[in-house]
Amino acid sequence: MKSLQFLFKTFLIATAGLLSFACSDGNGNDNPDDGVPTPEPFNIWVSLGGGAGMGSTASLIVKGLKSLDGTEIVDFKGSGLDVTAKMDQESIIKAPYYYQIPKEKDRFGKYIITNERIVTVKEVAFGSNTYKDRRYTHAWINKNTLVIMAANGDASKVIWTKLDAENMTIISEGTLEFPASAPEIAQFSTSGIASFRAGDGKILYSYLDNKDKERFHLAFINPSDMKVEKVITEERAEMMAGTAYGELLQSKSFFDTNGDYYLACNTVNEGATSTTQQHGSLVRIKNGQTEFDKDYFGYITPSSGKGKIVTAELLTSGKALLYVMDPEYTGADGWGADYNCYYAILDLKTDRLERLGLPHSSGNFSQRSVVIGNTAYIGVNPKGKGNLPCVYSYDIPTGTMKKTISIEEGYDFSRIVALN
């Protein structure tokens, strides 16, 4: 009996000890920090357990690299930063900062990602205009002023917010007022695509009517008062290459060295069984002009492909780097299949398409290419077990290609970000 009492007392003491051992509940992250560290010049974004773009909730790991020119295999086991709880992949990036609506979904934030932590530089609550995370477009109208735009909840209008990106304050906000001559829109595209044309200081904002996906429109907006000065319509293509996520992840438009604006577009194939079956085209608005250039309709000649343009960015004068989804060319099983994308260079003058000799790649919600000076770094997710995702360095003047870093197999390699 005594031994039982002893056991019982021992248990009570042990239990009490356990209770008093109660420790802190702190989550230990997302505290605003003082000081602004310098991040590595390149960030590699990967996701675990599925792709990370377009609303995915997969885990996101970011790793900063000093260079993309090495030959190492990058792994994320025990290294890199898990940003899942705070950030999405869809960001506005202006070195060294990431700007985005973070996971809190009620604010705009300015962040630095290092290999050790996310530094919250500054956050500002939404004003009267509220946005859906990951679904907005943006334009830098000067060094420190950022314009955010998107359709409102029922997509009956387009709202905008002008931010001072230096100290993250809302300068002004409002709703676009379209001129009476502009086409009636039943339901605006979720985000549209906005770009700032430095030549005349206008925002070019392309959008479409979700109820009428046979054409799209482009508004010229004076950023000083956000007045829509003119709206033009493009009938040669049905939609911009992105309608919902702006260019938060993927590049869909660019200005060439002449200041001409190129916008990637897509059109649903005739007889398609799915709206994802599209073919692409490029439209242009010349510098200073306020009409689509009727003399230019790119990526349509027989030498070009038939696929859907996923990303488009300026490679060098007169040439664009395209990432194209085309199961017919890649031999993939279909439009929804993996490894149905390829990289190519489009000559903007001749419309000649030069397909790069890179493996076909999977991942159509990704941005794995970045152009820095005379070098384009192009990442691929190649087919075949043992073929690691990797980055190729493309020397633009000579056209030589060199394989550089690789990513350990099994990660979804989704984004390269240059922060220098």
Place this chain on the structure above:
Amino acid sequence: MRFLFIFIIFCLLTAGVDAQNKITISGEIKDESGLGIPVVSVALEGTTFGTYSNDNGYYSLEVPPGSYTIHISAIGFKTRIKTLEVKNNTSQDFILEEETINLSPVEVYGKGKNQQLREGNLSVNAIDIRSIAGSIANLNSIIGRSSGIRIREEGGMGADFDLTINGLSGNSIRYFIDGVPLATIGNSVNLANLPVNIVERTEIYKGVVPTELGADALGGAINIITKKDVKNYVDASYSIGSFNSHQVEFNAQYQNPSTNFFIRPGLGVNYSKNNYMMKSVEVWDAAVAEFKRVNTRRFHDDYFSMVGQIAMGVANKKWADMLSVTLSYSNINKDIQTGSVQTSVYGEAKRKNNSYGMLAQYRKRDFLTKNLTTDMFVSHTRDYSVVTDSAYRKYRWDGTFIESSRNEITGRGKSVRHIKRPLTVVRSNFNYTLNENHSLNLNYLLNHIKNNRYDDIDKDFEPSEDILSKHIIGLSYNQRLLERRLDNTLFGKSYINHLEIGQQDLSWITGSSQMPGSSTSESWGYGLASRFRFFEWLSVKASYENSVRLPLAREYLGNGTTVYPNFKLDPETSNNFNLGVFGTVDLAPRHRLYYEATGFIRKVENYIRLVITEAEGMSQYANVNNVSVKGIEGELRYDYNNSIQLVANASYLDEKNKTRYQANGKPDITYNNRMPNRPWLYSNVELNFRKHDIFGQKENQLKLAYIFQYVHWFYLTWEGYGILESKATIPTQYLNSLQLTYSIRNEKYSVSLECNNIFDRLTYDNYLLQKPGRSFFCKFRLFIN
């Protein structure tokens, strides 16, 4: 399969051996009003032969011919002893006389029905609710601290929660009330709002689910058994507590001894403002243009639920042991305070649910032929939900708001979404007792649901109607051998799914174009369970089930807004193994220890998960993961003299992703990694003290309970990737609670005080979704019979 084959052969061979040279003593045990008394102990003096009466008071015992002294005993009745000389099969009925006694607390852990279940061949938690109903607010709180169970709540009263049984949760678990799917009372009726006072006990089946429930459960099932007293009674209670919480429960029974007519009304009402303090939440301070952290109360989390039932019928008729009709009504109104993280603050969104149900049940022993028992029901429920998300406002934690550009929940246009889901369930169960030790059970369940959706405001929403039918047929064979030391059950189940597709839009996404408008598919499951008792202090049990879970309506049909239908979904399948030891040790006079330890494995294939689709912001249920869960759980129950009781349990889970390759053929980097965002180590300790006849008063008692709950911290995302310091975690929980209950006149009147989360700790079950802090509840209960 080889093991299964050997087991079947073994069962068949032993069945033949055991049946020789035995005769049967059987009969009915009734009270003075003629109603059958369940769980009456039938023991033959000087032998190891014994049994319990079934729910209808029927017992059957196989013995060699001879002379026996038979003891008939049950709590609340005087014991009967009778000597019988048996040479042939003998029928012997008993009528027991009521005896007023003080119900002993040890009933919970004695050899009542609960203990019988625990000592059966399945892995079961059987929890006595009746004896603690006076001191608990809801079933969640008691079930959530039983062995192997974890409940993750998103907030206070009425908050959404996710119950996990041995690692499997959500849609993998099925809920029943008296063997009838709980959804027949209403889609929003759950463990948190079901009246506690009507409950006799809960049975939690872990991994392997008995065929008579007719469930296509993957990870287990919870069956709530309601009180079926043989007496007339009125049971009423009122609770008041923190956060403006109120609970009213009323249930009663009237039985007419001459006609055997009974009527059993029940009502439970819950209300709470749930205005508990949110600690250190961010609020925008426009003056300094910064977010600041404040403590503030929740302001839009009102919850109201009303669940009412009235059952009436007759019992113990020649043509029916029980025939009843139950009408039910439930009404649930819930304000929605937050989204999936607490920074998404809502101030207008709400959810309403109304359900009307009718259930007809029929039970009969010796149905058509002797030893054939049938248990049938048919139910129809009209379930109607409305989710209102029509405010263009953005709220903050201080209750202020700004006019915004989109609705609160989905960030889209205004919406008032109506969902009507009429549900029809039919079950027929036939149990044929070959003899005392061998029985066959055949079960058929039909579950037919329609899905009608429309929206008052969102003109883009396409109304739709889809139909989903499930037919589940189960056959089981049970044998008890070697003087009941060996107990085997063998079963097979057939699952038939019938789908009619009304919607043809987005066929390339939903797969409707690849499926016929009307299609039927069939799956099979099977399993076995065995228990061998070496000694009273050592028994071993093992069970296995190859189980199937058919996709739910919302998985097939989507939600009409953000989730696409997927008509190509395959059923989930799982191989569930349990191996356990248990026993009762009498340490010394008045010192009793019950122990149980179980190891389990769940191997799930075609796990259905919500995945993101190509289209903006949309998702779809798809067969994606293979998951393996291995774990061990254990429980110790120590009882001293019916006055001190200590219960401690702990569970450890090793849940890993077993998807080796992604759909694109590449290795899945997370293969063999622990699944993220799942608790994997948790424990509960409960210390009960009970004192009778205090303050010099007779027939009163004081109960004091201390409850400690521990949940180890876990990662939100896949562990092992990214530096550990960067990874978000759900922190460790240490919860301490106290309950004090004082009752007089044999628990006729009782008052209970409860303090939860004594140290007011900040607790989370889910990432950044705070649970309530310290809270107090007081419950008054009146029980008259």
